[in-house]
Amino acid sequence: MNTYIGVDVGGTQIRVAIFPETGSVPIHQERISTRNTNESELDRLVSLISQLWPTEGKVLAIGVAAPGPLDSKAGVIFSAPNIPAWVDLPLRQVLKDRFCVPVALGNDANLAALGEWKYGAGQGHHNLLYMTISTGIGGGVISDDHLLLGEHGLATELGHVTILPDGPLCSCGQRGHVEAICSGTGIANYVAEEIQKGIPTRLPAKPRPTSKEIAQAARDGDALALAAMDRAAGFLGLALANYLHIFNPSIIILGGGVSRSGDVLFTPMKAAMHKYIIDPAYFKDLTITTAALGDNAGLLGALALAQEIQS
Numbered sequence: 151m152n153t154y155i156g157v158d159v160g161g162t163q164i165r166v167a168i169f170p171e172t173g174s175v176p177i178h179q180e181r182i183s184t185r186n187t188n189e190s191e192l193d194r195l196v197s198l199i200s201q202l203w204p205t206e207g208k209v210l211a212i213g214v215a216a217p218g219p220l221d222s223k224a225g226v227i228f229s230a231p232n233i234p235a236w237v238d239l240p241l242r243q244v245l246k247d248r249f250c251v252p253v254a255l256g257n258d259a260n261l262a263a264l265g266e267w268k269y270g271a272g273q274g275h276h277n278l279l280y281m282t283i284s285t286g287i288g289g290g291v292i293s294d295d296h297l298l299l300g301e302h303g304l305a306t307e308l309g310h311v312t313i314l315p316d317g318p319l320c321s322c323g324q325r326g327h328v329e330a331i332c333s334g335t336g337i338a339n340y341v342a343e344e345i346q347k348g349i350p351t352r353l354p355a356k357p358r359p360t361s362k363e364i365a366q367a368a369r370d371g372d373a374l375a376l377a378a379m380d381r382a383a384g385f386l387g388l389a390l391a392n393y394l395h396i397f398n399p400s401i402i403i404l405g406g407g408v409s410r411s412g413d414v415l416f417t418p419m420k421a422a423m424h425k426y427i428i429d430p431a432y433f434k435d436l437t438i439t440t441a442a443l444g445d446n447a448g449l450l451g452a453l454a455l456a457q458e459i460q461s
């Protein structure tokens with residue numbers, strides 16, 4: 151039986167799965183931690199693929215989802231959060247030379263979008279916008295049935311768009327980005343500052359409340375938690391209204407921990423989208439939903455990418 155190999159390189163885990171030529175249920179899969187003091191991350195990745203390499207049939211292609219920034223067209227990772235050794239790493243060529251099969255590389259958020267489109271909540275749509283909102287914010291866009299990459303594969307960094315000039319500091323070093331305000335980190339930072347100022351809340355100052363705890367407190371009616379969720383959701387709705395104007399998707403898929411906050415996020419977010427939109431036509435046939443693939447979105451996106459270079 152011929153197979154595809156999907157690889158998902160995360161900051162904490164490397165996952166490798168062997169998929170049959172048709173189908174999205176892995177025949178074998180394995181995960182290991184990314185960091186290990188004795189071996190380089192690249193050696194660990196190569197040896198895990200070697201271990202799982204099928205003994206029968208042909209491997210048609212390998213698809214790799216990796217944290218960016220990276221050039222998916224050149225197959226080069228510029229830098230990877232949590233893997234300091236990966237600077238300007240030509241990962242596609244390295245794997246191609248080692249395994250002698252076609253290899254494709256993609257940004258993990260882009261490939262999660264591709265995974266949700268092919269195998270998850272976005273099936274059947276032609277224009278899709280995907281955003282993962284957890285400690286950071288990543289995004290991907292399918293435009294007229296194509297994953298939007300841009301000249302160097304750097305397009306659709308939906309978290310690093312300025313929505314509040316001189317606003318809170320973002321993980322990228324700039325200020326006022328969507329990620330700095332609407333991510334789990336952004337929400338937790340805001341609440342910690344408000345508690346410091348003496349704003350009354352049932353949330354403790356220490357240990358610092360997480361965005362999950364803040365969302366729960368908001369559902370329980372805590373005024374500060376509600377204000378924090380309202381603020382993040384309002385800015386998220388503003389950002390999404392901007393994205394609707396640019397991409398005109400028929401489905402918005404939200405993934406990541408913060409997307410599981412429920413109505414305390416979705417109700418003010420949708421209100422803000424309506425407030426900032428220039429024409430109600432953007433809402434015609436628009437579905438707004440949560441991601442279906444969870445943890446597996448990147449891996450299934452890597453599979454979809456491998457299938458694309460083969461077809």
Ligand SMILES: [Zn+2]
Nearest residue numbers: 310320322327
């Ligand atoms: Zn940023």
